[in-house]
Amino acid sequence: ILNVEQSPxxxxxxxxxxxxxTCSFPSSNFYALHWYRWETAKSPEALFVMTLNGDEKKxxxxxxxxxxxxxxxxLYIKGSQPEDSATYLCAxxxxxxxxxxxxxxFGKGTKLSVKP
Amino acid sequence: EAGVAQSPRYKIIEKRQSVAFWCNPxxxxxxxxxxxxxxxQGPKLLIQFQNNGVVDDSQLPKDRFSAERxxxxxxxxxxxxAKLEDSAVYLCASSLRFRTGETxxxxxxxxxxxxxx
Numbered sequence: 001i002l003n004v005e006q007s008p009x010x011x012x013x014x015x016x017x018x019x020x021x022t023c024s025f026p027s028s029n030f031y032a033l034h035w036y037r038w039e040t041a042k043s044p045e046a047l048f049v050m051t052l053n054g055d056e057k058k059x060x061x062x063x064x065x066x067x068x069x070x071x072x073x074x075l076y077i078k079g080s081q082p083e084d085s086a087t088y089l090c091a092x093x094x095x096x097x098x099x100x101x102x103x104x105x106f107g108k109g110t111k112l113s114v115k116p
Numbered sequence: 117e118a119g120v121a122q123s124p125r126y127k128i129i130e131k132r133q134s135v136a137f138w139c140n141p142x143x144x145x146x147x148x149x150x151x152x153x154x155x156x157q158g159p160k161l162l163i164q165f166q167n168n169g170v171v172d173d174s175q176l177p178k179d180r181f182s183a184e185r186x187x188x189x190x191x192x193x194x195x196x197x198a199k200l201e202d203s204a205v206y207l208c209a210s211s212l213r214f215r216t217g218e219t220x221x222x223x224x225x226x227x228x229x230x231x232x233x
Contacts, residue, residue: 004158034221034222036224041226042226043119043120043223043224043225043226043227044159044207044209044224045224046221046222046223049220049221089158089159091158103149103161103164103172104159104161104222105158106158106159106160107158108156108157108158109158
């Protein structure tokens with residue numbers, strides 16, 4: 001069983017604050033790491049797919065880094081806005097026998113609330 | 117491009133009743149997934165289809181859950197009979213393909229929130 005830990009469970013920040021979350025996962029047989037954002041009553045939306053150790057990706061004010069050797073990823077939001085309020089989910093996948101990608105194993109998520 | 121469609125959005129049933137959920141993936145997506153997300157947990161994969169064949173159903177409670185994907189497009193997930201612990205959001209997702217050596221994004225529908233009383 002792949003144990004995926006996300007911290008913190010929830011976070012309340014003021015508009016304009018910068019924030020970051022952590023996703024920890026077993027590093028053995030790592031294949032890829034996905035980050036999703038899930039706003040209430042909407043569909044989960046893919047933010048990043050990362051595969052390489054040291055990878056860093058950016059989308060607007062949101063960025064993510066990946067350390068596959070120690071098994072963690074950070075998600076950063078610079079200057080949080082109320083519209084960033086959502087649950088942020090990470091999901092690593094493992095290498096299957098035969099070299100294919102296994103299925104996504106989601107963490108419990110970090111729920112972010114941004115107050116105006 | 118149209119997203120993943122799911123219906124109904126909400127459903128309330130009594131325990132021991134049956135329920136079915138429908139999913140229409142993004143056009144051209146070969147792979148379709150059903151997830152169950154219980155409050156406070158991350159989404160858990162129930163079943164994965166590649167076209168109309170099952171790739172992984174290892175976490176599907178087969179005594180009460182069934183799913184099909186006729187003609188490799190739409191899919192239905194059924195629960196019969198429902199239990200209280202089946203109360204959850206049921207998410208459908210699709211992706212272009214599931215191929216060795218490739219990484220892919222999954223596109224999710226809005227989910228069906230099921231309440232079993």
